[in-house]
Amino acid sequence: MERQYTSPTLGEVVKYAVAASGVMPRKAHDRHDLTEFDQGMAKTYQKRMQRLAKEDCHLQSALGDIAQLLTNSLGRYVRCPFRANQIRELLNELYASYASMIKQMGTFMTKSDTARYFLTTYAIEIAVRSAARTWVLLQGYIYAAPQPQEPCWYLPSGIDGENSTPLSKVMAWAYASCGCSLASFHDPVGVKDESGLYERNERAARSWKAGRHLPSLPALVKNLEESFLAQASVGQPVEQRLQDGIVTCAAIARITTCIAQDIQEAMGKDYLKEVLSQIHLYSGWMVMEVNEYMGILNQCLNEQSSHSEINTQGEESFRFESQAQANAKKRVVLGLNMAPAFWERFEGKRQNAQDLLLQHRDANGYVPVEVVQWIERRYGPFAARISSDVISRRKLDKPSQFDRYLQQGLAMRNGPG
Numbered sequence: 227m228e229r230q231y232t233s234p235t236l237g238e239v240v241k242y243a244v245a246a247s248g249v250m251p252r253k254a255h256d257r258h259d260l261t262e263f264d265q266g267m268a269k270t271y272q273k274r275m276q277r278l279a280k281e282d283c284h285l286q287s288a289l290g291d292i293a294q295l296l297t298n299s300l301g302r303y304v305r306c307p308f309r310a311n312q313i314r315e316l317l318n319e320l321y322a323s324y325a326s327m328i329k330q331m332g333t334f335m336t337k338s339d340t341a342r343y344f345l346t347t348y349a350i351e352i353a354v355r356s357a358a359r360t361w362v363l364l365q366g367y368i369y370a371a372p373q374p375q376e377p378c379w380y381l382p383s384g385i386d387g388e389n390s391t392p393l394s395k396v397m398a399w400a401y402a403s404c405g406c407s408l409a410s411f412h413d414p415v416g417v418k419d420e421s422g423l424y425e426r427n428e429r430a431a432r433s434w435k436a437g438r439h440l441p442s443l444p445a446l447v448k449n450l451e452e453s454f455l456a457q458a459s460v461g462q463p464v465e466q467r468l469q470d471g472i473v474t475c476a477a478i479a480r481i482t483t484c485i486a487q488d489i490q491e492a493m494g495k496d497y498l499k500e501v502l503s504q505i506h507l508y509s510g511w512m513v514m515e516v517n518e519y520m521g522i523l524n525q526c527l528n529e530q531s532s533h534s535e536i537n538t539q540g541e542e543s544f545r546f547e548s549q550a551q552a553n554a555k556k557r558v559v560l561g562l563n564m565a566p567a568f569w570e571r572f573e574g575k576r577q578n579a580q581d582l583l584l585q586h587r588d589a590n591g592y593v594p595v596e597v598v599q600w601i602e603r604r605y606g607p608f609a610a611r612i613s614s615d616v617i618s619r620r621k622l623d624k625p626s627q628f629d630r631y632l633q634q635g636l637a638m639r640n641g642p643g
Contacts, residue, residue: 232333235280236324237277237289239321241292244275244295244296246481247300248441248442248443248480248481248484249444274292275292297314299443300477303447304478306474308371309370312357312360312361312364315356316352320349320352323349323352327344346501346504347616350501354508354509358515362516362565365565367520371467371470372471372475373471378509379479380482381486382502385502392479392482393480394434396472396475397434397435397476398435399475400476403472404457404464406457408431409428411453412453413425413427416460417459424453427452430445431449431453440483441480443477443480446477447473447476451473454469511607512608514608515572515608519565522564523557578609583597583598583613583614
């Protein structure tokens with residue numbers, strides 16, 4: 227009999243990560259290529275994940291196999307190396323945090339409520355901080371592929387009204403970036419389409435953009451690649467870097483669209499709105515830190531450039547290009563030298579703020595407002611307000627029969643051996 231009050235197993239978490247990524251279509255074609263699993267391979271991995279979820283296997287070995295499957299599969303679609311590293315770091319941190327939580331803490335909640343507790347208490351803060359750290363340390367401001375201008379394009383919006391999924395946002399951005407409409411991107415005028423392939427792609431894309439259906443990752447990328455070929459065949463080729471950005475952002479948006487839909491289905495629209503509000507709040511606080519770093523970096527770069535300017539007239543164009551290349555290299559080297567120290571300082575601010583909050587907390591866990599405001603002025607809102615904000619969002623209601631189960635447990639513990 228399945229226990230009512232328990233945490234999702236590590237195997238269930240990994241199984242969900244594979245499902246949410248969309249790398250394995252429910253109905254795999256009997257074929258071997260770089261974008262799809264054949265039928266036999268899909269069934270083999272599905273059986274492995276079912277056993278893993280029940281922890282009916284050698285856990286560490288099975289976890290490693292499935293994690294490698296997910297990493298390798300996503301690597302085919304996340305074609306921006308920076309984004310691939312960013313996602314890998316995030317997945318590792320989330321997995322380590324969840325594994326630590328269930329090892330160190332018991333639960334009197336259901337699996338759904340435990341997942342909700344982890345999202346609110348740990349996952350959102352970790353995700354925001356991890357994304358910012360990799361942006362600074364791995365120089366995402368230089369190496370990230372093209373992406374939509376909207377700051378949180380990977381989140382849904384308009385939950386109460388006309389919902390706009392992350393996937394629909396990326397698709398609209400892709401069309402605009404290529405100077406196309408939905409129809410002219412997937413099925414351009416003048417393209418040869420005797421089999422009706424491009425027309426079918428257009429119909430599928432229209433369904434995906436409207437949120438009526440969520441494609442598997444292989445199907446989504448296949449549609450985009452065929453549309454790039456269609457554009458090239460009518461004399462409108464899409465530059466490779468933009469192609470990589472579109473495919474990468476579409477892959478990420480497909481995953482976050484799936485997760486948002488699952489949260490709403492399992493925990494309700496109100497909780498999804500709360501999650502989005504929490505992400506936007508923490509991201510806003512973190513943007514202040516990243517902007518501070520970028521300001522210092524640009525100031526140092528300008529100072530270096532002013533010291534090394536060549537005061538000559540009538541420079542040739544190749545000299546200008548060489549100077550631009552030199553400035554770009556300086557930016558990379560300067561960032562590599564500055565970023566670790568900046569991030570170490572940021573983590574130090576977080577630790578100092580946490581220590582001060584603990585020192586001034588009363589018996590009920592309350593910290594005076596004036597103390598929090600002083601810490602915020604000194605260390606910033608992310609360091610000063612994260613802990614209290616997380617605590618204010620927790621909902622830890624006792625199960626209806628918790629007291630009865632507790633008495634039964636104590637009786638079993640204290641009873642005759």
